[in-house]
Amino acid sequence: MQYLAVAIPHCWRNPHGWQQLRGDLNPPSYTYPFIELNGASWSIQIQKLPFPFHLPIIMSRFLCCFLLLLLLLLLSSAAAAGRLLRLAKPDPSAAAATARWLSSQNSWGVLSTISSDLEGSPFGNVVSYSDGLPGHGRGVPYFYLTALDPTARDALHDERSSFTLSEFPLGTCGHIDPENPTCSKLTLSGKLKMVEFNTTEGEFAKKALFTKHPEMEGWPENHKFRIFKLNIEHIFLIDWFGGPKPISPSEYLESATNCVSIF
Numbered sequence: 531m532q533y534l535a536v537a538i539p540h541c542w543r544n545p546h547g548w549q550q551l552r553g554d555l556n557p558p559s560y561t562y563p564f565i566e567l568n569g570a571s572w573s574i575q576i577q578k579l580p581f582p583f584h585l586p587i588i589m590s591r592f593l594c595c596f597l598l599l600l601l602l603l604l605l606s607s608a609a610a611a612g613r614l615l616r617l618a619k620p621d622p623s624a625a626a627a628t629a630r631w632l633s634s635q636n637s638w639g640v641l642s643t644i645s646s647d648l649e650g651s652p653f654g655n656v657v658s659y660s661d662g663l664p665g666h667g668r669g670v671p672y673f674y675l676t677a678l679d680p681t682a683r684d685a686l687h688d689e690r691s692s693f694t695l696s697e698f699p700l701g702t703c704g705h706i707d708p709e710n711p712t713c714s715k716l717t718l719s720g721k722l723k724m725v726e727f728n729t730t731e732g733e734f735a736k737k738a739l740f741t742k743h744p745e746m747e748g749w750p751e752n753h754k755f756r757i758f759k760l761n762i763e764h765i766f767l768i769d770w771f772g773g774p775k776p777i778s779p780s781e782y783l784e785s786a787t788n789c790v791s792i793f
Contacts, residue, residue: 622712624785626781626782626784628716628767629669629785630669630782632696632697632714632716633669633718634662636700637658637743638656639671639693639695639696640655641655641692641693642693643655644684644687645684653680653681653684655681658739659671659672659693660735663737663741664741668783669762669782669785670761672735672738672739673757674739674743674746676753676755676756677754678753678754685758689721693718694715694716695716695717697714711769714768714769715767719762720761720763722759723761725756725757732757739757765778
């Protein structure tokens with residue numbers, strides 16, 4: 531018995547529920563050349579197999595092309611779900627817009643605190659964050675931290691903190707060095723404060739964090755994660771030659787992000 535099979539690569543696993551489908555091809559009428567579509571980590575192959583229907587060859591070719599395009603459309607839709615469209619970097623003259631663009635487009639940065647374990651020395655820690663729902667960032671970074679980690683312990687002892695972001699992880703700096711002034715970098719300084727879960731702000735922050743970082747929702751409850759936010763008091767931005775740009779917290783918070791969501 532002849533059949534048509536579409537192989538599903540090993541990287542396609544649940545929860546997407548991929549299945550291998552096969553259909554009988556009787557009686558055999560036509561054969562098709564080998565077609566291979568290679569991507570970064572997967573391939574789709576349609577082997578030399580008879581066409582299952584008594585149709586003219588032009589119709590059979592149309593059906594194969596239609597099925598292939600449909601599969602590619604489904605793949606691209608799944609890959610794009612929940613992501614932000616990367617918009618062009620604001621002009622260097624628009625300092626506040628650049629700062630908001632950095633905070634909205636990034637998903638992690640370095641949060642620095644006054645270490646309670648190192649006798650007051652500065653301590654920087656890589657952390658995930660969110661400044662709001664995709665496409666609707668508010669500029670204030672929220673964090674999901676546990677007191678088992680030194681950063682949260684430090685903040686409970688001394689709220690003074692700084693949060694640093696770089697344009698480099700976004701892939702928009704090209705081949706220049708991350709320290710190059712044209713590769714933007716932003717440091718927000720202020721007080722790191724705990725946000726209660728059972729408040730309007732707490733619900734907003736939790737939704738913003740879990741939307742941007744779905745894994746967080748499944749983190750162990752016995753680790754007692756809490757929501758923190760940085761109340762911004764000072765802003766340091768370099769996005770071009772000539773030194774840091776002066777931006778007040780009010781200018782930063784009032785600037786539009788102009789992000790587009792494809793949720």
